[in-house]
Amino acid sequence: MKRILFVCTGNTCRSPMAEAIFRAKSDGQGLEIRSAGVAASAGQDASLHAKQVLEERGIAHDHKASKVDEGLIEWSDVILTMTHGHKRAILTYFPSATEKVHTLQEFVGIEGFSDIADPYGGSLMDYRRCAEEIEESLERLSLMLKDPGLRKSVDE
Template sequence: MKRILFVCTGNTCRSPMAEAMFRAKTAGLGYEVRSAGVAAFPGQEASLHAKQVLDERGIEHAHASSRLDEGLIDWSDVILTMTNSHKHAIQSFFPIAIPKVYTLREFVGIEGFADIADPFGGALADYRLCAEEIEESLDRLSVMLKDPRFREFGDE
């Protein structure tokens, strides 16, 4: 698995934070990472609070939103969504993606409610909490990717 796509709604909060955080965690390891939104308006910057949270964590970021399309579906080895509704939307509109789309929390084995709440329009504290939830999943993902069974995921 070398190409990971994170997906949320507008591609201005959760998925850009996940993309930047994962890129920082795996720098130099050969992973390609992008993000997109199921209802994004292309070219928008990440939200002010999302950028502030990344700055607080010392994570570099430069983001312009992208709408999920067939090109991104084809590019990715795995698609990790922020919610079950994102996952189901992708499965409905892009059936070819079904074998490679999961919620982020589902993919890394976090039991129970698999959604990462949308902080859009909320306070900075909401974005910090969202980043903590994402980081917990990304920490697990980083460990998983060290397992040889997952290195070949998407190479079939």
């Protein structure tokens, strides 16, 4: 079974949206999907705008924030971060994760390896744009998992 961990800063906006959207997309693919933050306050709810964006997409997600820890690092097969800064933070504290930590966009081959901007404190429209950007990457990830030739890179 493939275990995917999405990571952002506080685990209240980007990574919970990525977790929920990808869980909905990959239903029945035998994946375990979680999210966490490099500076999360454990137990915190997802932001109101993140919940609303998911609700607009018909995705139910009862989320409580988790902080990245050794257990989650060991649990995961692939760690997909929202920014290069998140990736660096994980590698600073968990150098053993080098082979499995990537930014989401670099992992799925989006040119330029850009970061997914943090909508925290922004408008509902900012969250919608963020969710669209995440979903574009998740579409590519979903295709990678379905295509045996592309899946090899995910399974390594």
